[in-house]
Amino acid sequence: MTAPKTLYDKIWDAHLVHEAEDGTCLLYIDRHLVHEVTSPQAFEGLRMAGRSVRAPEKTIAVPDHNVPTDPDRLSGIKDEQSRIQVELLRTNAHDFGIELYDVDDVRQGIVHIIGPEQGWTQPGMTIVCGDSHTATHGAFGALAHGIGTSEVEHVLATQTLIQKKSKNMLVKVEGELPPGVTAKDITMTVIGRTGTAGGTGHVIEYAGSAIRALSMEGRMTVCNMAIEGGARAGLIAPDEKTFEYVKGRPHAPKGGEWEMALEYWKTLHSDEGAHYDKVIEIDAADIAPVVTWGTSPEDVLPITATVPAPEDFTGGKVEAARRSLDYMGLTPGQKLSDIEIDTVFIGSCTNGRIEDLREVARIVEGRKVKDGIRAMIVPGSGLVRLQAEQEGIAQKLIDAGFDWRMAGCSMCLGMNPDQLAPGERCASTSNRNFEGRQGYKGRTHLVSPAMAAAAAVTGRLTDVRDLM
Amino acid sequence: MDKFTNLTGVAAPMPLVNVDTDMIIPKQFLKTIKRSGLGANLFDEMRYDREGNEIADFVLNQPAYRSAEILVAGDNFGCGSSREHAPWALLDFGIRCVIAPSFADIFFNNCFKNGILPIALPQEQVDILMKDAEKGANARISVDLEAQTITSSDGQVFTFDIDPFKKHCLLNGLDDIGLTMERVDDIGAFEARQTAARPWL
Numbered sequence: 196m197t198a199p200k201t202l203y204d205k206i207w208d209a210h211l212v213h214e215a216e217d218g219t220c221l222l223y224i225d226r227h228l229v230h231e232v233t234s235p236q237a238f239e240g241l242r243m244a245g246r247s248v249r250a251p252e253k254t255i256a257v258p259d260h261n262v263p264t265d266p267d268r269l270s271g272i273k274d275e276q277s278r279i280q281v282e283l284l285r286t287n288a289h290d291f292g293i294e295l296y297d298v299d300d301v302r303q304g305i306v307h308i309i310g311p312e313q314g315w316t317q318p319g320m321t322i323v324c325g326d327s328h329t330a331t332h333g334a335f336g337a338l339a340h341g342i343g344t345s346e347v348e349h350v351l352a353t354q355t356l357i358q359k360k361s362k363n364m365l366v367k368v369e370g371e372l373p374p375g376v377t378a379k380d381i382t383m384t385v386i387g388r389t390g391t392a393g394g395t396g397h398v399i400e401y402a403g404s405a406i407r408a409l410s411m412e413g414r415m416t417v418c419n420m421a422i423e424g425g426a427r428a429g430l431i432a433p434d435e436k437t438f439e440y441v442k443g444r445p446h447a448p449k450g451g452e453w454e455m456a457l458e459y460w461k462t463l464h465s466d467e468g469a470h471y472d473k474v475i476e477i478d479a480a481d482i483a484p485v486v487t488w489g490t491s492p493e494d495v496l497p498i499t500a501t502v503p504a505p506e507d508f509t510g511g512k513v514e515a516a517r518r519s520l521d522y523m524g525l526t527p528g529q530k531l532s533d534i535e536i537d538t539v540f541i542g543s544c545t546n547g548r549i550e551d552l553r554e555v556a557r558i559v560e561g562r563k564v565k566d567g568i569r570a571m572i573v574p575g576s577g578l579v580r581l582q583a584e585q586e587g588i589a590q591k592l593i594d595a596g597f598d599w600r601m602a603g604c605s606m607c608l609g610m611n612p613d614q615l616a617p618g619e620r621c622a623s624t625s626n627r628n629f630e631g632r633q634g635y636k637g638r639t640h641l642v643s644p645a646m647a648a649a650a651a652v653t654g655r656l657t658d659v660r661d662l663m
Numbered sequence: 664m665d666k667f668t669n670l671t672g673v674a675a676p677m678p679l680v681n682v683d684t685d686m687i688i689p690k691q692f693l694k695t696i697k698r699s700g701l702g703a704n705l706f707d708e709m710r711y712d713r714e715g716n717e718i719a720d721f722v723l724n725q726p727a728y729r730s731a732e733i734l735v736a737g738d739n740f741g742c743g744s745s746r747e748h749a750p751w752a753l754l755d756f757g758i759r760c761v762i763a764p765s766f767a768d769i770f771f772n773n774c775f776k777n778g779i780l781p782i783a784l785p786q787e788q789v790d791i792l793m794k795d796a797e798k799g800a801n802a803r804i805s806v807d808l809e810a811q812t813i814t815s816s817d818g819q820v821f822t823f824d825i826d827p828f829k830k831h832c833l834l835n836g837l838d839d840i841g842l843t844m845e846r847v848d849d850i851g852a853f854e855a856r857q858t859a860a861r862p863w864l
């Protein structure tokens with residue numbers, strides 16, 4: 196008998212091309228997703244060395260980070276540098292034979308939304324992208340992680356990556372989530388507990404009944420933020436929900452191959468007794484709707500709490516907390532639910548899917564965005580946008596006072612014109628609250644879509660349970 | 664990629680934890696399609712005010728550290744995005760070595776692809792080097808990759824760990840893609856096996 200393996204061990208072993216004596220491995224990559232910001236220098240490198248893309252049929256390209264989200268964007272991108280990046284992606288995709296979901300294509304969207312949506316993302320695969328939130332695809336039981344531009348070039352040229360194996364970490368969430376608590380609260384609570392370096396050197400497998408109970412979309416939200424916990428990747432074992440989600444999508448296996456794939460996918464789970472180097476257990480009943488108060492994703496507290504003081508921390512975190520509070524313009528002891536906001540951003544690869552928009556619509560139905568609040572919704576893809584329009588959700592959101600935008604990364608990182616002004620305070624469904632992330636001196640509070648909806652209605656950070 | 668063998672230089676102290684890639688190089692500079700020229704915008708929002716004037720007390724603006732080649736920092740350095748623009752900006756500024764208690768994974772890997780040596784040391788040792796760095800331009804720190812040692816300005820020697828393969832590549836300035844290309848037959852054989860066993864891929 197072979198030793199019991201984790202899901203990570205199984206996927207790793209199935210993709211090993213070569214292992215050197217010192218443990219340096221060459222890992223085969225099944226899918227490579229490319230966007231406009233981290234790829235220009237990689238394609239330039241290929242051209243300079245006279246290399247081609249080894250497996251263009253395993254590569255897709257989409258512009259998402261830079262694209263404007265205003266409805267008239269097809270008239271052209273005004274920012275010259277952004278326009279050049281998007282045009283260069285088009286040229287590179289064309290020259291190297293890569294499928295492109297261009298700005299005018301209804302399938303265009305955030306790279307981590309469209310991979311699953313188009314069926315590119317499947318269980319058991321290795322998936323990489325020059326973007327740290329590639330971890331999202333781990334929700335399907337795929338080993339997916341972000342890489343730098345040199346590695347993008349390496350994968351384009353060789354369809355492999357030089358890697359050392361990470362350690363196994365298990366995050367087990369058992370029990371039932373209380374009302375008003377969502378996948379976003381789970382993943383943020385984990386980071387609050389373990390810290391942004393808690394998963395460093397590890398691949399996290401999320402398991403337990405609370406994880407299994409999540410929809411595929413919720414699972415993507417959980418895995419998306421594995422990187423904020425420092426992990427290389429997040430993983431969830433595939434099950435019937437996963438197979439159901441993948442089935443029938445444009446790039447999903449068909450016919451006899453579907454049956455073969457299904458048989459294989461059913462073996463993709465950690466074996467009984469498999470070894471984990473680190474285990475975190477959380478009771479779902481203990482999780483509350485959370486918000487961030489600082490400028491690191493680990494600065495997480497339940498909405499019922501108060502702003503902490505620097506002295507509540509130890510080591511380097513004391514100074515970091517002082518700096519954060521200063522940047523965020525907050526006073527220790529202040530109730531989190533008293534913090535007034537200027538802006539609400541709903542979108543990103545964390546929470547830009549149809550279920551997120553349905554959740555927002557459910558909360559704001561019969562209510563209005565508070566006067567003076569800028570509230571913007573950026574669907575994760577053109578297809579999400581279309582579906583929301585067909586379901587009548589878009590109209591409800593527009594009626595409530597939300598600005599209904601085109602698909603892209605938008606204010607998640609503000610590379611396009613959607614940015615916070617200095618001092619502007621935002622409740623955001625994205626994944627990073629770093630200084631300047633959403634705009635120079637902008638202030639970000641990370642929340643779930645339900646909490647963002649509640650904040651839009653009241654104009655302050657609000658416990659969504661009060662509106663339910 | 665340039666080789667990295669030895670380095671003796673001024674070390675800039677940055678005693679902050681969780682220095683993220685948005686701090687190292689803010690997103691507006693990711694619109695470039697080149698690798699060079701980012702040094703001027705390294706730590707842009709900490710280094711300049713809105714009008715583009717230098718903020719005098721930011722470490723790299725202080726006369727002693729304007730030509731720093733080493734950075735000593737807090738835990739979890741380089742967390743956040745996968746942008747390789749972060750090591751490109753450090754390199755373009757002239758920083759070839761970063762010393763911290765821990766690094767974020769992708770940033771750590773990206774450094775090696777660009778001839779930058781990231782060194783993780785226990786907190787107590789980083790604290791000693793941080794103090795050393797705070798002494799200014801005369802306190803030069805030496806790094807010897809071959810011997811895997813760091814020597815502080817007053818002669819204290821610390822050893823550090825490094826992955827042998829990464830060390831080899833840095834010492835010789837080797838390009839990963841070239842090395843992997845030598846295994847093209849293995850890759851082909853893997854693809855043939857995978858296509859037979861899992862044709863849907």
Ligand code: SF4
Nearest residue numbers: 328543544604607608
């Ligand atoms: S939505 Fe935000 S986190 Fe996701 S890929 Fe875009 S910029 Fe990155």
